[in-house]
Amino acid sequence: MIEAKNLTKRYGDKIAVNDLSFRVEPGRVTGFLGPNGAGKSTTMRLILGLDRPNEGDATIDGEHYRDLPRPLQTVGALLEARAVHTGRSAYNHLLALAQTQGVGKKRIDEVIHLVGLTEVARKRAGGFSLGMGQRLGIAAALLADPSVLILDEPVNGLDPEGIVWIRTLMKRLASEGRTVFVSSHLMNEMAVTADHLIVIGRGRLIADCSTEEFIERSTEEVVVVRSPDTEGIAAAVEREGGKTTLGEDGLLSVTHMQAARVGELAAAGGFVLHELTPKRGSLEEAFMELTRESVEYGGTAATPQAAPQAAPQPQAVPEPQGETR
Amino acid sequence: MTTATHAAGTTPDIRKAGFGRVVLSEWTKIRSVRSTVWSLVLLVILDLGFTALLCGLTAAQWSKTDAAAQATVKADPTGTILGSGFFLSQLTVCVLGVMVIASEYSTGMIRASLLAVPRRVSMLAAKAVVFTLLIFVLGTVVSFASFFIGQPILHDKAPVALGDPGVLRAVVGGGLYLAMLGLFALALGAIIRHTAAGITGVIGFVLVLAPLASLLPGSLGKHVHAYLPSEAGQLIARAHQADTDLLTPWQGYGVFAIWTAVLLVIAAVQLRSRDA
Numbered sequence: 073m074i075e076a077k078n079l080t081k082r083y084g085d086k087i088a089v090n091d092l093s094f095r096v097e098p099g100r101v102t103g104f105l106g107p108n109g110a111g112k113s114t115t116m117r118l119i120l121g122l123d124r125p126n127e128g129d130a131t132i133d134g135e136h137y138r139d140l141p142r143p144l145q146t147v148g149a150l151l152e153a154r155a156v157h158t159g160r161s162a163y164n165h166l167l168a169l170a171q172t173q174g175v176g177k178k179r180i181d182e183v184i185h186l187v188g189l190t191e192v193a194r195k196r197a198g199g200f201s202l203g204m205g206q207r208l209g210i211a212a213a214l215l216a217d218p219s220v221l222i223l224d225e226p227v228n229g230l231d232p233e234g235i236v237w238i239r240t241l242m243k244r245l246a247s248e249g250r251t252v253f254v255s256s257h258l259m260n261e262m263a264v265t266a267d268h269l270i271v272i273g274r275g276r277l278i279a280d281c282s283t284e285e286f287i288e289r290s291t292e293e294v295v296v297v298r299s300p301d302t303e304g305i306a307a308a309v310e311r312e313g314g315k316t317t318l319g320e321d322g323l324l325s326v327t328h329m330q331a332a333r334v335g336e337l338a339a340a341g342g343f344v345l346h347e348l349t350p351k352r353g354s355l356e357e358a359f360m361e362l363t364r365e366s367v368e369y370g371g372t373a374a375t376p377q378a379a380p381q382a383a384p385q386p387q388a389v390p391e392p393q394g395e396t397r
Numbered sequence: 398m399t400t401a402t403h404a405a406g407t408t409p410d411i412r413k414a415g416f417g418r419v420v421l422s423e424w425t426k427i428r429s430v431r432s433t434v435w436s437l438v439l440l441v442i443l444d445l446g447f448t449a450l451l452c453g454l455t456a457a458q459w460s461k462t463d464a465a466a467q468a469t470v471k472a473d474p475t476g477t478i479l480g481s482g483f484f485l486s487q488l489t490v491c492v493l494g495v496m497v498i499a500s501e502y503s504t505g506m507i508r509a510s511l512l513a514v515p516r517r518v519s520m521l522a523a524k525a526v527v528f529t530l531l532i533f534v535l536g537t538v539v540s541f542a543s544f545f546i547g548q549p550i551l552h553d554k555a556p557v558a559l560g561d562p563g564v565l566r567a568v569v570g571g572g573l574y575l576a577m578l579g580l581f582a583l584a585l586g587a588i589i590r591h592t593a594a595g596i597t598g599v600i601g602f603v604l605v606l607a608p609l610a611s612l613l614p615g616s617l618g619k620h621v622h623a624y625l626p627s628e629a630g631q632l633i634a635r636a637h638q639a640d641t642d643l644l645t646p647w648q649g650y651g652v653f654a655i656w657t658a659v660l661l662v663i664a665a666v667q668l669r670s671r672d673a
């Protein structure tokens with residue numbers, strides 16, 4: 073089990089992780105979601121003792137990472153940035169790691185085979201493609217057969233076959249009773265992999281619930297109504313137990329009611345309908361909606377700490393900005 | 398004392414056994430990078446090559462050399478022979494010492510290393526032990542080889558034998574000097590965490606500071622010069638003290654060791670406190 077308590081990490085005056093608390097339970101895949109720059113990788117580095125939190129604490133099975141006697145036997149980690157000497161072969165890289173834990177050579181061959189690098193195991197890791205490097209990172213994570221896995225965007229650079237493979241692998245590891253904590257910024261990817269989701273935005277916790285619940289909550293059917301008399305329709309719908317919100321664009325959104333019933337109610341009340349559209353929000357949209365709100369919250373919160381973050385958009389989505397320049 | 402009654406999993410000496418494993422791992426790391434192997438080959442070639450070259454030149458130019466220079470060589474042929482070998486080869490030790498640690502930062506390997514050994518100082522200590530021992534063994538072998546190459550070349554002009562007072566100590570001292578130099582470079586590399594900058598820093602210490610210090614006026618310059626790391630350290634590889642030396646060989650080596658120890662402590666403190 074991984075436990076984060078009030079984790080806070082600042083780089084200069086930038087808050088990367090802000091008072092973040094959560095638990096990652098064993099026996100299931102826990103997805104760690106957030107847009108670019110949300111603080112996922114930073115949180116993982118804090119858990120792994122690579123970076124020190126300014127406040128708060130992270131433990132694995134109740135211990136700090138640095139106190140684990142043979143850490144790789146407890147936690148296997150795949151980091152976002154490469155962590156391999158480019159001049160060393162995959163085999164020797166794994167050998168050097170294995171020796172620190174007293175792991176035998178047989179296991180090295182096993183994990184190399186498992187990730188499909190057998191043919192290039194004796195080649196310099198510097199010449200590996202992105203996907204091969206990722207596979208080597210996964211091999212290192214699995215090396216000492218750990219009970220906790222922390223994987224930062226493992227599908228990065230993998231081909232479709234590789235993606236299916238890692239997905240199956242993570243599910244299998246979880247079903248064996250291990251703790252699997254995996255980050256991504258792709259909601260759809262997590263929807264098919266994770267049993268549980270922890271969503272963060274700008275370093276803060278936004279959601280911590282089962283994937284099922286998250287999907288149900290966020291892909292609820294919405295009926296969009298355009299009418300000169302939204303007020304009348306809203307009243308009729310609410311009387312029947314539906315819920316409505318009136319958008320700034322004058323459109324009425326109805327939930328908890330089927331489109332047909334909304335139409336019937338409009339007809340019965342004699343209201344003119346210009347449009348009646350049932351919509352099922354996509355997961356990706358729901359995710360963006362959720363994290364966008366967190367960004368707005370971060371920007372408008374009247375605390376002195378939040379003040380320097382006054383320009384939410386560019387900070388929340390740094391990568392596309394850099395590319396368009 | 399440990400009997401079967403001890404529950405499996407509660408091995409009390411798990412951490413003591415740990416350091417040996419980290420040392421083994423660091424040895425694997427060093428030997429499995431081609432650039433380290435090539436640097437070591439270069440060390441041997443440069444050391445022996447320059448011993449032969451410089452000693453040969455000294456012998457060939459003997460009649461044209463002034464009496465004072467001849468006297469210096471005669472007073473300590475061992476120092477001349479070993480010094481000819483170090484002259485360039487010590488730079489490979491400097492470069493390698495920095496690279497052994499700084500390349501972990503430039504490639505990101507440091508993160509994998511620290512995940513495997515989160516007690517960071519023990520990783521640094523293991524690396525230092527392995528590298529220093531490696532350079533000591535190789536340096537001593539090279540030092541003996543250098544002596545036996547230079548000795549016959551200079552024999553007619555400045556005879557010396559391994560059994561002469563101080564000579565054996567100086568030849569072994571050649572290995573000791575290179576080993577400490579390697580450790581010094583490794584410590585600086587660990588502090589600077591950047592290969593090119595680290596190499597520049599070490600070479601600055603070894604090659605640039607010494608001539609600069611001799612520019613300082615009077616006895617101040619002399620003292621500063623004598624206490625510089627590589628200047629003080631090299632005394633161990635000379636069989637005879639010059640009258641002008643402020644330090645004995647072992648004092649000099651001690652000064653070099655203190656410099657190195659200070660840098661190592663700074664490196665360890667930084668390693669513990671900085672984000673990786």
Ligand SMILES: Nc1ncnc2c1ncn2[C@@H]1O[C@H](COP(=O)(O)OP(=O)(O)OP(=O)(O)O)[C@@H](O)[C@H]1O
Binds near residue numbers: 087112114
């Ligand atoms: N070492 C560092 N020094 C300075 N700022 C940092 C550092 N690491 C992260 N940050 C900042 O902290 C914030 C969170 O970064 P982090 O890498 O944790 O995000 P992320 O959720 O992993 O994003 P992505 O999906 O792009 O991987 C970013 O604004 C980033 O610029």
Ligand SMILES: [Mg+2]
Binds near residue numbers: 113114152224
């Ligand atoms: Mg990241």
